[in-house]
Amino acid sequence: MGITSVIRLINSGGYEMSSNRTVLKNMGNFIAFTGPSLLAFSCVLLIPFIYGIFLSFTNYSPVTGSMDYVGLSNFAKVFTDKQFLQQFIKTIWYVFYSTLLCNLVAFTLAAFLTSNIKGQNILRGGFFTPNLIGGIILGYIWKFIFSNVVTLIGKNTGIEWLSTSFLTDPNRAIWAMIIVTVWQYAGYLMLIYIAGFVAIPRDIQEAASIDGATGLGKLFRVTIPLMVPSFIICFFISLSRGFMAYDLNLSLTNGQPYGSTQLASMHVYQKAFQSYKYGIGQAEAIILFIVVTVVAVSQVLLTKRFEVEA
Amino acid sequence: MTKRLKTGPLLKHLFIYLMLIVFIVPFFLMVNNSFKTTEQFINSPFSLPDRIRFENYVDAFQKLNFLNSIKNNLIITLASVALIILTASMAAYFLVRHKWKINTLIYAIMVASMIVPFQAIMIPLVSIYGNMELLNNKWILIFMYMGFGQSFAVFIFHGFIKNVPLEMEEAALIDGCNKMQSFFRIVFPLLKPIMVTVLILDVLWIWNDYLLPSLVLLSPAQRTLPLSTYSFFTTYSVDYAPLMAGIVLTIIPVLIAFILGQKQIVKGVVQGAIK
Numbered sequence: 084m085g086i087t088s089v090i091r092l093i094n095s096g097g098y099e100m101s102s103n104r105t106v107l108k109n110m111g112n113f114i115a116f117t118g119p120s121l122l123a124f125s126c127v128l129l130i131p132f133i134y135g136i137f138l139s140f141t142n143y144s145p146v147t148g149s150m151d152y153v154g155l156s157n158f159a160k161v162f163t164d165k166q167f168l169q170q171f172i173k174t175i176w177y178v179f180y181s182t183l184l185c186n187l188v189a190f191t192l193a194a195f196l197t198s199n200i201k202g203q204n205i206l207r208g209g210f211f212t213p214n215l216i217g218g219i220i221l222g223y224i225w226k227f228i229f230s231n232v233v234t235l236i237g238k239n240t241g242i243e244w245l246s247t248s249f250l251t252d253p254n255r256a257i258w259a260m261i262i263v264t265v266w267q268y269a270g271y272l273m274l275i276y277i278a279g280f281v282a283i284p285r286d287i288q289e290a291a292s293i294d295g296a297t298g299l300g301k302l303f304r305v306t307i308p309l310m311v312p313s314f315i316i317c318f319f320i321s322l323s324r325g326f327m328a329y330d331l332n333l334s335l336t337n338g339q340p341y342g343s344t345q346l347a348s349m350h351v352y353q354k355a356f357q358s359y360k361y362g363i364g365q366a367e368a369i370i371l372f373i374v375v376t377v378v379a380v381s382q383v384l385l386t387k388r389f390e391v392e393a
Numbered sequence: 394m395t396k397r398l399k400t401g402p403l404l405k406h407l408f409i410y411l412m413l414i415v416f417i418v419p420f421f422l423m424v425n426n427s428f429k430t431t432e433q434f435i436n437s438p439f440s441l442p443d444r445i446r447f448e449n450y451v452d453a454f455q456k457l458n459f460l461n462s463i464k465n466n467l468i469i470t471l472a473s474v475a476l477i478i479l480t481a482s483m484a485a486y487f488l489v490r491h492k493w494k495i496n497t498l499i500y501a502i503m504v505a506s507m508i509v510p511f512q513a514i515m516i517p518l519v520s521i522y523g524n525m526e527l528l529n530n531k532w533i534l535i536f537m538y539m540g541f542g543q544s545f546a547v548f549i550f551h552g553f554i555k556n557v558p559l560e561m562e563e564a565a566l567i568d569g570c571n572k573m574q575s576f577f578r579i580v581f582p583l584l585k586p587i588m589v590t591v592l593i594l595d596v597l598w599i600w601n602d603y604l605l606p607s608l609v610l611l612s613p614a615q616r617t618l619p620l621s622t623y624s625f626f627t628t629y630s631v632d633y634a635p636l637m638a639g640i641v642l643t644i645i646p647v648l649i650a651f652i653l654g655q656k657q658i659v660k661g662v663v664q665g666a667i668k
Binding site: 113 | 410412416518666
């Protein structure tokens with residue numbers, strides 16, 4: 084064995100060793116850096132999510148302790164549960180109107196706030212304030228307002244439909260939910276729209292004005308097409324939050340009167356934690372998840388088609 | 394044209410400030426009536442109080458178990474947010490700097506998981522942690538927030554770290570720093586602006602969250618502010634005045650924080666949404 088091959092052997096051995104060491108070191112670093120994050124993420128989100136899919140095919144109930152595979156029968160039960168279907172339609176209705184109105188109000192406020200208005204900080208802060216407070220407290224504030232203040236105004240002014248509470252009328256109670264939702268999120272969405280307005284290049288605005296575009300024409304032909312990204316974000320936020328609404332629902336109406344305002348989220352909660360039907364509740368939750376995903380993603384894809392380059 | 398220039402701005406201001414009044418009247422009503430009796434509120438909610446009734450606040454303070462609730466809120470929020478920022482920034486850093494297949498997969502799973510609503514997780518979550526008898530423990534709740542907060546925070550940090558230049562880290566590695574040291578000495582301090590964004594959004598979320606703590610924290614002593622507000626309202630629903638004082642009490646800390654950091658908070662909220 085010549086000296087060169089010894090050197091080569093040592094070299095290659097050394098190389099292999101250092102490569103092993105690199106792999107070990109990389110592994111160590113991988114565990115040190117991503118370990119805590121992955122552990123929490125898996126234990127809290129990933130594993131329960133997968134387990135949840137499994138649960139929806141069982142008749143699991145913590146009371147009876149049963150846990151048998153029942154195939155798709157939970158889903159069949161959900162789709163024939165009249166109450167759930169009604170409340171699901173109500174939820175879609177609520178999401179539709181609250182998304183529409185939230186964005187309309189937010190966009191209008193943003194348009195005003197970006198047109199040389201004095202007192203920016205107070206205005207932005209004031210409109211945004213409801214967003215700082217949790218849905219439980221917001222709901223209780225408006226419960227007082229709907230049941231005591233609005234009715235009093237109705238009685239004093241003689242306006243019939245205001246003099247009885249929104250919250251006791253099955254037709255109007257959902258509107259109470261929508262009004263408070265608009266109040267809650269309009270200021271938040273407004274901030275996003277303001278960022279969108281500010282991002283429109285000034286020269287495009289000026290060019291449009293020189294070409295004779297004014298007022299509404301400019302708004303629809305120039306401003307709105309350039310703000311499509313803001314619309315995508317705001318619709319996404321209001322749609323997904325609408326489908327998930329729970330806190331406000333609990334404190335403002337608690338599903339009353341006669342379950343007319345019980346939204347899908349609350350239905351899932353009650354199915355699981357009051358009727359102790361975890362399997363059916365989870366099947367409902369999965370249907371809710373699929374609907375939210377489909378609606379939110381198709382909204383993004385649809386709205387993207389209107390996007391133009393500045 | 395000249396006429397329009399004069400009345401236009403005035404009308405604009407009038408409209409927007411009227412809207413502002415509509416938006417903040419509910420808060421005014423709560424503060425105003427928290428100093429009156431329930432009867433005065435029912436008869437004339439808009440009239441100013443004849444005298445300041447602090448007894449409503451004393452009552453609410455006790456029934457909300459205010460100090461204990463706010464202490465629970467502070468511990469849970471601060472610990473959760475600190476853990477989220479620490480672990481998510483470390484993970485994001487590693488995922489950005491090592492383009493391994495497994496890292497790409499992890500990142501993709503995390504981003505995709507952001508669309509999963511809490512309602513799709515809550516039943517299996519309660520069933521798993523309940524079976525292991527881990528509920529009714531605020532440290533488990535903190536761990537849960539840490540898990541739920543990961544994907545968004547990793548996503549935000551990932552976007553930021555991508556644009557942090559490598560040179561300084563390479564220099565540090567040559568100088569004998571290991572990976573951990575070079576992260577904490579060089580990259581971590583650079584993350585400050587984006588950390589503020591994550592901090593603000595997560596504090597707003599965890600401070601006000603109701604559903605998750607209502608499932609995890611079962612004993613009254615563990616209650617956070619949203620939980621004790623709920624139990625206060627469901628237990629003493631007849632006497633309105635102290636309830637309104639309770640609402641004002643729970644809002645005040647949030648308002649103070651907002652007034653102190655309005656600029657940062659508004660910036661953080663917008664950045665978190667646009668990213």
